[in-house]
Amino acid sequence: MPSLFDPTQAGDIHLANRIVLAPLTRNRAPDAIPTSLMAEYYAQRASGGLLVTEATAISHQGQGYADVPGLYGTAQLDGWKEVTRAVHEAGGKIVVQLWHVGRVSHTELQPDGGQPVAPSAITARTKTVLLKDGAPTFVATSEPRALRADELPGIVHAYEAAARNAVETAGFDGVEVHGANGYLLDQFLKRGSNQRTDDYGGSIENRARLLLEVTRAVTGAIGGGRTGIRLSPVTPANDVHDADPQPLFDYVVRQLATLNLAYIHIIEGATGGPREIADRPFDYAALKTAYREAGGKGAWMVNNGYDQALAKQAVANGADLIAFGKPYIANPDLVERLRRNAPLNLPDQATFYGGGAKGYTDYPTL
Template structure:
């Protein structure tokens, strides 16, 4: 039986263990540029088998929160190169999460103060973050506009360009498309947010079209073995839902299977909440089986509320990778602590979003 600490292959990525640092938004990148402390932060956590960066905007339009990083400018890419160099110097592997937030944004964050974009002009009942008087402040999202079909190829191109820049210029080992948590690709997938009547709305095949086009474009840009994707079948995050998620996500993973992806990253249950949602049942084992039966060979990564015993059980039952989120914020040496069954530092919730080194690079490691 494999253990959590055994190496594993994920596409082109040979990982030293099966512990993954999940993407964690920290709002410490003014002007969408990662600061020097980001290199320290990620390098401190490089003992993870794989680091997935905080979600990173593929374009200015794709930004939805203040002080989150981007991949569309020279300064951004140069800053990320310092991060990847620091991680590689510690022997780690790091991929960047490609992000377009869609409607989960605010006019203050959009180019020329424009409306956020979405599959349909339905405002998300959720909040985003602006900086007010130097303080991260939660505000209601702005009313979006529906994307014209003619705009969608440009968004697909932005995903591919960001992926190519990430690997070829910024030095990342790969990329992960953010297709989860109620952001743009997830908004198109789910019928609660997608009311289109063109080729990108209505049927499962149509609603999945943008996600699949973006994924294929990224694979063409950097190779399937360097590409992962994150999916969240039933999370209510950012006001998304689907009336029948099992056949929707079964179709998606069957279409992803031939692309030779490095991994599929599945959020089980509600992001940051319960692993099972009473009114949104979902069979994750059946989803994994559908992917394998369709020829999918990428690593299967599970996420949401995992501790050491639950992670051990997941690996024994055939999951290849386990992603840990908040524990990595407060425990830069989480891999060692899990291996030694050592106590974990608690997260300082007051310093999670915005700020400087406090609550970012100053959490203590074991002696």
């Protein structure tokens, strides 16, 4: 029977085990530049089969929170080089999550104080994080403007350039396209945030167009075997919703199947919340079947609320990779603790967003 601790493959990336560090925003990159403290944090967790970094902005326009890292400047790439070097020296593999937040932003974070951008000019009923007197503060998002069709090729190019810089300059083993959690690509997918009437709105094919154009551009730049993608069919995160997600996401994964991706990363249920949502039923087994029947061979990664027992069952049922979030924050040696069935440290939620080493690199190992 397969085990969490078996080596496996995600496209071109060989993994020592099936345990993945989920992408976790920690707001510790002043001026969007990764730091030595971040290098220490990721290197501490390098025993996982794969580390997925916190979401990382592909452009200044794509930034939506204070002190999140970027991939669009020389200092940012130099900072990430230190991170990837530390992880590789510790024997790990690491990919960077490519992020454009779309409407989940604030004018204070945008170039020249401009409006955030979105598929349609609909404000997200959610909050973002600004720094006030040095402390992280949750504030309502700003009203966005609708992207013009002639702006979309530039966004596709920004993803492509970020992917190329990530692998060729910063030393990442690959990238993960963030198509989940109510950020820009997910905003285009779902009817609640996309009310366009052009080629990027209306039908399933049109709403999926930008996500697929981005993913094709990224795979063209670095190869499908070094590209993953994250999807969240039913999460209500950041005020996104679609009345009929099953045919939408079945279509999306069938199209992704042709790109020879390293992996598909699926958030089951509400991000960081219940795995089942009563008014948003979804058949994840059918989604995986749609992907495989269309020829998709990428590793199937599952995420949301996994503990050891649930992860073991998921692997037995055919999942290739299991992403762990909060347990990995508090347990840098999570792999060894799971292997020994040892007790887990509890995370300090007060230190999740912003700050220094406390609640970041100071959790004890066995």
